[in-house]
Structures are given as structure tokens and as C-alpha cells.
Amino acid sequence: MDDYSDYDGLGLAELVKTRQVTPSELVEAAIERIERHNPALNAVVYKGYDDARKWAAGDLPDGPFKGVPFLIKDLGAQVKGWPRSSGSMFAQVAADAEDSELVKRYRxxxxxxxxxxxxxxxxxxxVTNSERLGFCANPWNTDHISGGSSGGAASATAAGIVPLAHASDGLGSIRIPAACCGLVGMKITRDRTPICEVSDGALGFSVHHVVSRTVRDSAAxxxxxxxxxxxxxxxxxxKDGPYLAEIEKSPGRLRIAWSAQTPSGRPIPEEMHAALVRTAELLKGLGHDVFExxxxxxxxALYRAQGLASASNFSANVRRWVDALGREPGPDELGPLARRGYESGKRLNGQQAFWGFQELRILNRQIVAAYEGFDVFLQPVMATPAPRGDWLYPLMEDVKEFDKRQAATYGTTPPANFTGQPSLSLPLWQSESGLPIGMMFTAKFADEATLYRLAGQLEKEAPWKDRRPPVWG
Incomplete structure (x- = not known):
């Protein structure tokens, strides 16, 4: 299938349904692309080819993506018989005993x-990089990051290896990779899909869905x-009805607020600001009520409170691994960021942890109340296009410098994780250097329908489907 990468997931499923291609042929097309592109990208870190061939040749369920090649993020989700590393030298599972509920639904x-x-x-x-799994490159420019933490999913999808892939988002980990790699990335409402972590590992902040090249694949x-x-x-x-049907509906005249404010207070670069203003003008031209x-x-205050709650929670999660493995992590078994989180969480007391969580709840109410004045809130996903990997590198000895560089790059995505609201990244523009620029649209709690209707409109008015990265197909 020379044109395999030209199809989205529903397109490939239609070929299977009409018997123009078999699932086994699709699997071989995807495997060929992994073998060809992965040396440059390092997007796929476990190859389950034998299982994939067996499943493709068997009696697949007659679902909407029958026969479509797919990847599971190596964090949280369990696949029976497959290893799970969580990107860690410490927290590794040789073979999971059963599928997570979400993986059962994917099947x-x-x-x-x-x-x-x-x-x-x-x-x-x-940024997707670790001592355990290595650096994952961006197919638009392999010197640049693919985002994190679903960077492997985004890199593989953007390169045409798969049309969509499992991803998760705890502070922006679907939307950031989608923005870096030019994809559709919906951070869904809290608990819209099953959580994969038994302990609800991110205080309810984290959700699981996919990154994709088309809006309809995300909705379906x-x-x-x-x-x-x-x-x-x-x-x-x-939901009121199928999300796939929503993308064909008019969104009507939405009230859309937009802002260029950053958590640091520093202005975003002119190129990003121009893309934001261009998006606002596009929305006005489509008949929406758009205002700054x-x-x-x-x-x-928000991130101070979150830091207290998250550090305590992360440390408790590592403690679960300590209990399961029967030992503390060795000196080289936690990277600098994980080590800092584990040790700082141990130093906090219960009062501090719960104060942080309570403060988050108070601030969340303020955020949610602001949405009474509009339907959608527009921001850039990131303050810059995807930076170079050697500039934003998580294994620095100086983690404070890494913090500063992350703060200069990210920061707008986490509030939707704290409140549980749906938030969508769309690859509307490209930088002067040819890197994707993602715009973020956040809606009221449980209102994915509005976002899918708006995304369907924007996909037609500012299409991205014909853009191809240098590492492609």
C-alpha cells in the first residue's frame, strides 16, 4: 500500500469493509514504516509484530476502526502479555497480566x-526523553521535540506510521505533542473514558484518548x-449524541474569548501572537462573537497549590512501586525530575498536601465561573513552536534551569486538567521555519460537542490534511 499514509483511520477501515485491503496488509504497511522511520524518530519503543500479525489474521471485532494499525502509549495502559516501562528504569513490568478496560475498548x-x-x-x-527509552524526535524536524508526554504517539501519527494513537493528558500531554507535530489532540472531560491507573495516579487530572490527523478520527x-x-x-x-455527527453540524454563533496572557507574565513571541490574532480574525469571519x-x-497561586498536591501524590505513587518491588529505587533508577518529585513529596506533611488540594478546588471554581461569559476560550497551546531537543532537555543536572525553560515554553494547558474541562489542540498554522503551531480551544465542563462542531468547521476553513513533514509515509 504505497498510499497507506494518505488515509485516516476511518478511511483505512472503509477499505477493509469494502474488501479493498485486508487488516494483515495494513499491518505490514505500518510495520514497514516503523522499520523505515523509527531509527530517525524513536517513536515506537516496543514492537509487538507477532501479536499484531496474529490479531490481524484473526476474527477482529466489527468496530469503526476494524483492521486499523494502532499504538499504545507506554504509560499507564496495560496490554496483556506486553511489557510496561513508564519510561522508568525503576517502575517496570515484564508482562502485564490483563488488558486495561480502555485497551479492551480499543480492541x-x-x-x-x-x-x-x-x-x-x-x-x-x-519533552519525550528518558534514560530508559531515549529521545523521541519530531518528524517535521528531527532536531526538535515531539512534545510530551505523548510524544511517541504524536511522532508516529504525524509521520504516517499510524493514523491515530493512544495518548494521555495530565497537564497537557495530548495537546502539547499535537501542537508540536501538527495533529488533532482532544483532552477530554475528566473520566469520559476509563482511567488506566489503578490508584488514579494524577489526582483525576489525567485522561486518556488519542492523537490523530483528522477531527473525525478523534470523534469516532x-x-x-x-x-x-x-x-x-x-x-x-x-453526551447528547455521537460526536462523529457533531462535526458535520454548524457550531452556530459562539462567544469566543481569547488571550495571549502567559503564566510567566512574559509576552509570547511575535510569531505566536500573530498566529493567535489570525485565529481570532478567522473565527470572526466565520460569524462568531470573538473578543479579547x-x-x-x-x-x-494555581501552580503553587498544584505543586504541593502533585508532589505528595507522585511520591505516594512511587511508594506503591516500592511496596510492589520490595525495595527503594537505586541511585540511578530515577531521573532527576522523578527523584526530585519523590523526595520533595516525602518531605511534605498531610496538612500541606491537603491545603494544596483545597486551594486548587477554590481556584478551579474561579476558572469555571469565568466560562459563564463565553462558550470557548482560545489560547496558543505553547508559547513557542516545538523547541530544539538540545535546548529543552529533561536530563539536565540543573533541573532548575530546565524548569525555567519549560516555563518559557508551556503553561497554558494545565488549568483544564485541574477543572476537568475538555480542551482541544488544532494544527491551524505553521511557523516561518516550517514547524506546526497549535491553537487551543477550551469549552465548558463535558461540552466536547461544541469543540467538535467548531473543529469540524475549522478543518474545512483552514485545512491541514495536505501538509506533510519531511519524515513521512
Missing amino acids: AAGVVMLGKSNTPEFGIPG MLDATGYAQIGDPFQAPA QDIGVDYR
Whole structure:
């Protein structure tokens, strides 16, 4: 299949349905591309080729993505019989005993899992790099980052290895890689799909969905997987109808606020500001009521509170690994960021941890209240296009310098994780150097429908499907 990469997931499934191609042929096309592109990208870190061939030749479920090659992020989600590393030298599982509930739903959707995608240690930084799995490059420029923590999923999808891939987002880990690699990345409402971590490892901040090249693939996969799991304590409100149908509907005249404010208070570069203003003008031209207004959150207070809660929670998660393995991590078994999180969390007391969590709840109410004045909030996903890997590198001895560089690059994505709201990255523009620029659209709690309608409109008015990175197909 020379034109395999030209199809999105639903397009490939249609070829299977009409018997123009078999799932086995699609698997071989994807494997050929992994072998050809992975040396430059390091996007796929576990190759389950034998299993994939067996599954493709078997009786696949008749789901919307029947026969479509797919990757699972090597963090959280369990695939029976496959290893799980979490990007860590310490927290490794030789072979999981069963599938996560979400993986069962992916199987029911008909996908054929080929392997696992790269992720940084415990998904901590916004760049996919670790001593365990190595650096994952961006197919638009392999000197640049693919984002984090779903960088492997985004790199493989952008390069045409798979049309969509599993991803997760705890502080921006779907939207940041989508912006870096020119993809659609929907951070869904809290608990819209099953959590994969038994302990709810990120205080409810983290959600699991996909990155994709088209809006319809994102919507269709959420239709297939987005329903309550028994035992989830905060189940998302039910949708009104299929998300795949929403993208064909007019969004109507939306009230859309936009802001260039950054958590650091520093202005974003002119190129990014111009892209933001261009997006606002495009939306005005489509008939929306667009105005400049910030949500008014005190980012310093917000991230101070989150830091206390998250450090305590992360340290508790590492302690679970300590209990399971029967020993503390050795001196070289945690990278600098994970080591800092583990040790600092141990130093905090319960009062500090719960003060942080309570403060987050108070600030979250302020954020959510701001959305009473508009339907959608527009921001850039990042303050810059994807930076060079050797500039934003998580294994620095000087983690404070790394913190400063991350703060200059990211920061707008986490509030939607704290409140649980859906937030979408769309690859509307490109930089002067040819790197993708993602715009972020955040809606009210449980309102993915509005975002999919708006995304369907923008995909037609500012199409990106014909853009191809140098590492492609």
C-alpha cells in the first residue's frame, strides 16, 4: 500500500469493509514504516509484530476502526502479555497480566495494536526523553521535540506510521505533542473514558484518548470508548449524541474569548501572537462573537497549590512501586525530575498536601465561573513552536534551569486538567521555519460537542490534511 499514509483511520477501515485491503496488509504497511522511520524518530519503543500479525489474521471485532494499525502509549495502559516501562528504569513490568478496560475498548473498536509508543519517565516533562527509552524526535524536524508526554504517539501519527494513537493528558500531554507535530489532540472531560491507573495516579487530572490527523478520527474513537466505567467516582455526564455527527453540524454563533496572557507574565513571541490574532480574525469571519478577555486566574497561586498536591501524590505513587518491588529505587533508577518529585513529596506533611488540594478546588471554581461569559476560550497551546531537543532537555543536572525553560515554553494547558474541562489542540498554522503551531480551544465542563462542531468547521476553513513533514509515509 504505497498510499497507506494518505488515509485516516476511518478511511483505512472503509477499505477493509469494502474488501479493498485486508487488516494483515495494513499491518505490514505500518510495520514497514516503523522499520523505515523509527531509527530517525524513536517513536515506537516496543514492537509487538507477532501479536499484531496474529490479531490481524484473526476474527477482529466489527468496530469503526476494524483492521486499523494502532499504538499504545507506554504509560499507564496495560496490554496483556506486553511489557510496561513508564519510561522508568525503576517502575517496570515484564508482562502485564490483563488488558486495561480502555485497551479492551480499543480492541472492541477493531484496531490492531502494533506496539507501544515512547514516553518520558512517568510522563513528567513536556519533552519525550528518558534514560530508559531515549529521545523521541519530531518528524517535521528531527532536531526538535515531539512534545510530551505523548510524544511517541504524536511522532508516529504525524509521520504516517499510524493514523491515530493512544495518548494521555495530565497537564497537557495530548495537546502539547499535537501542537508540536501538527495533529488533532482532544483532552477530554475528566473520566469520559476509563482511567488506566489503578490508584488514579494524577489526582483525576489525567485522561486518556488519542492523537490523530483528522477531527473525525478523534470523534469516532471517543464515541467507541467514551462511556462510564463501573467504579469511577466522578463519571462524566452523558453526551447528547455521537460526536462523529457533531462535526458535520454548524457550531452556530459562539462567544469566543481569547488571550495571549502567559503564566510567566512574559509576552509570547511575535510569531505566536500573530498566529493567535489570525485565529481570532478567522473565527470572526466565520460569524462568531470573538473578543479579547482572560480567565483571570492567578497562575502563580494555581501552580503553587498544584505543586504541593502533585508532589505528595507522585511520591505516594512511587511508594506503591516500592511496596510492589520490595525495595527503594537505586541511585540511578530515577531521573532527576522523578527523584526530585519523590523526595520533595516525602518531605511534605498531610496538612500541606491537603491545603494544596483545597486551594486548587477554590481556584478551579474561579476558572469555571469565568466560562459563564463565553462558550470557548482560545489560547496558543505553547508559547513557542516545538523547541530544539538540545535546548529543552529533561536530563539536565540543573533541573532548575530546565524548569525555567519549560516555563518559557508551556503553561497554558494545565488549568483544564485541574477543572476537568475538555480542551482541544488544532494544527491551524505553521511557523516561518516550517514547524506546526497549535491553537487551543477550551469549552465548558463535558461540552466536547461544541469543540467538535467548531473543529469540524475549522478543518474545512483552514485545512491541514495536505501538509506533510519531511519524515513521512
